Amino acid sequence: MIKVKNLNFIYPNGKAVFKGIDFSLKKGEKVGLVGPNGSGKTTLFHLIMGLLTPSMGEIRIFGKPRNKESDFKEVRRRIGLLFQDSDDQLFCPTVEEDIAFGPLNLGKSAEEVRDIVSETCELLGLKGLEKQVTYRLSGGEKRLVALATVFAMRPECYLLDEPTTGLDEETTERIIKFLTEHADTYVIISHDHELIERVCDKVYRLNGGRLERVDKISLDKK
Amino acid sequence: MHLEEFAEGASLLHRLDPRVKFITLMAFILLTAVVKGLGLPLYALAVSTVLVAVARLPLRKLVNRLAVVNIFVLLLWIFIPFSYPGKELFSLGPLTVSQEGLLYVLSITMKTNAIVLATIAILGTSEIFSLAHALVHLRMPEKLVHLFFFFYRYISVLHEEYIKLKRAMTVRCFTPGTNMHTYRSFAYLVGMLLVRSYERSQRIYQAMLCRGFDGRFPLIRHFALTGKDIIFCILMVSLTVSMAMLVLL
Ligand SMILES: Nc1ncnc2c1ncn2[C@@H]1O[C@H](COP(=O)(O)OP(=O)(O)OP(=O)(O)O)[C@@H](O)[C@H]1O
Ligand SMILES: [Mg+2]
Numbered sequence: 001m002i003k004v005k006n007l008n009f010i011y012p013n014g015k016a017v018f019k020g021i022d023f024s025l026k027k028g029e030k031v032g033l034v035g036p037n038g039s040g041k042t043t044l045f046h047l048i049m050g051l052l053t054p055s056m057g058e059i060r061i062f063g064k065p066r067n068k069e070s071d072f073k074e075v076r077r078r079i080g081l082l083f084q085d086s087d088d089q090l091f092c093p094t095v096e097e098d099i100a101f102g103p104l105n106l107g108k109s110a111e112e113v114r115d116i117v118s119e120t121c122e123l124l125g126l127k128g129l130e131k132q133v134t135y136r137l138s139g140g141e142k143r144l145v146a147l148a149t150v151f152a153m154r155p156e157c158y159l160l161d162e163p164t165t166g167l168d169e170e171t172t173e174r175i176i177k178f179l180t181e182h183a184d185t186y187v188i189i190s191h192d193h194e195l196i197e198r199v200c201d202k203v204y205r206l207n208g209g210r211l212e213r214v215d216k217i218s219l220d221k222k
Numbered sequence: 223m224h225l226e227e228f229a230e231g232a233s234l235l236h237r238l239d240p241r242v243k244f245i246t247l248m249a250f251i252l253l254t255a256v257v258k259g260l261g262l263p264l265y266a267l268a269v270s271t272v273l274v275a276v277a278r279l280p281l282r283k284l285v286n287r288l289a290v291v292n293i294f295v296l297l298l299w300i301f302i303p304f305s306y307p308g309k310e311l312f313s314l315g316p317l318t319v320s321q322e323g324l325l326y327v328l329s330i331t332m333k334t335n336a337i338v339l340a341t342i343a344i345l346g347t348s349e350i351f352s353l354a355h356a357l358v359h360l361r362m363p364e365k366l367v368h369l370f371f372f373f374y375r376y377i378s379v380l381h382e383e384y385i386k387l388k389r390a391m392t393v394r395c396f397t398p399g400t401n402m403h404t405y406r407s408f409a410y411l412v413g414m415l416l417v418r419s420y421e422r423s424q425r426i427y428q429a430m431l432c433r434g435f436d437g438r439f440p441l442i443r444h445f446a447l448t449g450k451d452i453i454f455c456i457l458m459v460s461l462t463v464s465m466a467m468l469v470l471l
Contacts, residue, residue, distance in 0.1 A: 013230065049393055073395070081393050088386045091414045092407075102394040104403050135417065153394065 007057035017043050019209035031187045032196035035206035041189045045159045049081050080155030086142035096130040102153040120152045140167050158186035228346035235277040235347045239451040240356035246458035247344045263332035270339035277343040291338050302327045350374050380419045
């Protein structure tokens, strides 16, 4: 699905984040991505979604090279990104409208959207929050709503940037349950090794600008 | 966008003392603004061009900035040549173009560009924070300096929030069209932008209060004049003075 070759990115202030990384994700793979703060995990996700443009290297998604803004239109329909900061994700006044925003952009009819919204809320346990104002939710509620807005688009693949940071055990369980039952291909960035242990088959570590495959067992030692 | 895009660099102008920059630039701007005719504005424009070259500014960004300014200048080109009294040069239907009017806008154009270029080359090459500091050192009223600094700070906040919201929309496949969904989404964008920037600025302010902010920025970094600063000062002042002498001649 995703194939990245010799990727490099330099921020406008001259900071080079990678030293050429290769990464690939096949359909059905559940991948964990770990690495110290500032190693470029979030940057990698943003490159895959076309929010940033690589300074070097190639990104192929769904079998096609993706270079221009227009190439990424399709990518964004089929891959869902959960931002590290929920405030980056939510922008409509109410929860309901925020969840409806994506499906509406995909051209769904009003009725379909209504169904999607109620089904999504049901699944993630957001019943009763639909009419709430998004910027007044608690941190954990925002996280769930943000996940709901991504899930509402029914992407083929999820890129989840620290989905459970700051969540209590019960809410974390809810997210894990959601992942195991409804998501088939995903990459999860997390510092929670137990989570990665439970929901991922494969783990990569990003460190010093390089990406390497690591054993799940070795996670806890380090 | 970030507003300090010219501040990155290591040219001579980037390393000068901002106090010297303010003083020399003020003199230069004042004089450029009052000179008349074509020769002196051309002289000022030449000085500015040299400054830009010394600062080694990225040309494309510079052209973009100049383009914005010159849109306003263009408006002058539409009105002044027709309305300024003077010797008739030629006429377009009922409208006549005067020679004086034409020379006048040409002079304004050169002066405007000279001032903008010099400002970018001299002030644009310092960070806002050190400029604010320099203003305090130059005995500007602190209230005004704070106003200037927070204005800048909050414009950046507003812009950051805008970038975030736009990104949130892009990843969920938003494409603008002429329909209710688009209008509503843009309305949400603007509304959220205001609400969130306001809340962000409240939080920034609270964080400052928690760290003992009492309305004043203590100055930690003090500037020290170096040989470079003195040479630059002498050079700029003599260029400006020579311009003033030419006016008097
Ligand atoms: N807008 C930016 N401009 C300049 N540098 C940036 C910007 N965003 C991130 N960086 C730098 O790029 C590097 C990678 O950032 P990134 O956010 O991808 O890290 P991360 O692996 O997601 O870290 P964390 O675990 O803390 O979320 C960091 O060193 C950061 O300082
Ligand atoms: Mg991150």
